[in-house]
Amino acid sequence: MDKSHQLPSPSSIEQPVPYWRLSAFYFCFFGLLGALHPYWSLFLQSKGFSAADIGLLLAIPMATKIISPNLWGWLADHTGKRLLIIRLGAFLSCLCFLGIFIDQSFSTIALVMVGYSFFWNAILPQHEVITISYLEKKPETYSRIRLWGSIGFILFVLSNGVWFDSGDIGTLPVIGFVILLGILLSSLFVPNPTFKQHAKPAEKFASAVKQPAVIAFLLAGLLMQISHGVYYGFFSIYMESFGYSRTGIGAIWSVGVFAEVVLFVLMHRLLLRFGVRFIMLGCLALATVRWLLIGYFTDQLIILITAQTFHAFTFGAFHAAAIECVRRLFEPGHQGKAQALYSACCFGAGGAIGSYSGGLIWEVSPLMAFNYASLMSLIAFAVVWLWLKDKKLQH
Numbered sequence: 001m002d003k004s005h006q007l008p009s010p011s012s013i014e015q016p017v018p019y020w021r022l023s024a025f026y027f028c029f030f031g032l033l034g035a036l037h038p039y040w041s042l043f044l045q046s047k048g049f050s051a052a053d054i055g056l057l058l059a060i061p062m063a064t065k066i067i068s069p070n071l072w073g074w075l076a077d078h079t080g081k082r083l084l085i086i087r088l089g090a091f092l093s094c095l096c097f098l099g100i101f102i103d104q105s106f107s108t109i110a111l112v113m114v115g116y117s118f119f120w121n122a123i124l125p126q127h128e129v130i131t132i133s134y135l136e137k138k139p140e141t142y143s144r145i146r147l148w149g150s151i152g153f154i155l156f157v158l159s160n161g162v163w164f165d166s167g168d169i170g171t172l173p174v175i176g177f178v179i180l181l182g183i184l185l186s187s188l189f190v191p192n193p194t195f196k197q198h199a200k201p202a203e204k205f206a207s208a209v210k211q212p213a214v215i216a217f218l219l220a221g222l223l224m225q226i227s228h229g230v231y232y233g234f235f236s237i238y239m240e241s242f243g244y245s246r247t248g249i250g251a252i253w254s255v256g257v258f259a260e261v262v263l264f265v266l267m268h269r270l271l272l273r274f275g276v277r278f279i280m281l282g283c284l285a286l287a288t289v290r291w292l293l294i295g296y297f298t299d300q301l302i303i304l305i306t307a308q309t310f311h312a313f314t315f316g317a318f319h320a321a322a323i324e325c326v327r328r329l330f331e332p333g334h335q336g337k338a339q340a341l342y343s344a345c346c347f348g349a350g351g352a353i354g355s356y357s358g359g360l361i362w363e364v365s366p367l368m369a370f371n372y373a374s375l376m377s378l379i380a381f382a383v384v385w386l387w388l389k390d391k392k393l394q395h
Contacts (some may be wrong), residue, residue: 055359160252229354
């Protein structure tokens with residue numbers, strides 16, 4: 001592995017890893033996704049919004065990722081105040097989210113989602129940089145900390161499913177706000193690592209982005225997230241149309257994330273054994289199959305559960321491999337911007353396109369929307385196979 005492409009690292013005296021404090025942040029951050037992702041579309045549907053309206057509203061947080069992480073990433077790299085940016089972003093996202101308790105019309109919800117997501121999307125890329133900076137000696141063990149995000153997701157997706165079968169789904173914004181406060185509080189306990197001073201990067205960031213391997217990586221990630229945009233936006237609505245209860249919907253969502261937890265425990269070994277490119281190819285192949293199984297066999301519980309276990313790879317393994325890809329392809333001085341670019345291009349642009357276009361296609365045919373998701377994964381597979389080739393990605 002090329003040591004020149006490691007993240008900003010602590011001083012020569014190895015710093016102890018604040019495992020539980022880093023993990024608590026991931027627990028709350030992804031716990032919020034577990035609370036909102038499976039049920040936000042059902043909440044919006046309960047307000048009478050159409051599939052196209054829902055797709056547009058779900059696209060907003062993704063769209064702000066195109067600008068927000070890059071702006072805050074640039075600021076973090078130039079000031080070095082990563083923790084301050086995380087805490088400020090968490091506080092302002094809480095403040096903006098309060099607007100949903102004032103009015104729940106389409107325009108107000110849209111404004112709230114623009115405001116809170118602009119700041120909320122700023123914080124994860126910088127926390128990723130801080131986390132991996134503590135893991136200089138064993139960066140592949142990132143997954144052991146990140147798995148607590150999956151545990152948080154499972155806890156909230158299951159508990160919310162049970163609650164919404166007997167309680168009012170209109171309480172979802174209250175639950176979301178409480179977890180946002182948890183993100184803020186957990187950020188206050190994250191310690192600031194001591195970074196070494198690095199030489200000025202030998203290559204300009206724009207030049208690094210123009211590398212064929214970087215372009216292929218970002219394009220594949222964008223296409224993968226387009227396919228997930230359909231899933232995140234409409235899977236719960238699709239399941240409810242087949243008669244699944246909200247408890248059942250939460251349980252089936254959690255199957256995928258539980259499989260992801262198991263994967264994260266083993267991920268460091270998989271990265272060392274198989275390498276980044278091979279893992280990405282496997283994840284994209286499984287995603288292509290997964291969306292077809294969900295689209296055509298949602299009424300077959302065993303097949304549906306099997307498809308959900310693929311989430312361990314289509315999200316968990318792919319994301320862990322992508323983080324490692326960023327670490328290897330960019331110099332230490334560019335890591336904040338690189339993490340932000342990955343988030344903006346893939347989760348931002350990809351997620352926004354997937355949610356919005358998925359909503360439009362959904363109004364024509366839900367099955368067609370899942371076929372569309374599968375096609376995006378297949379094209380991403382071809383991109384990685386043909387163009388994601390760089391010596392820095394070898395074992």
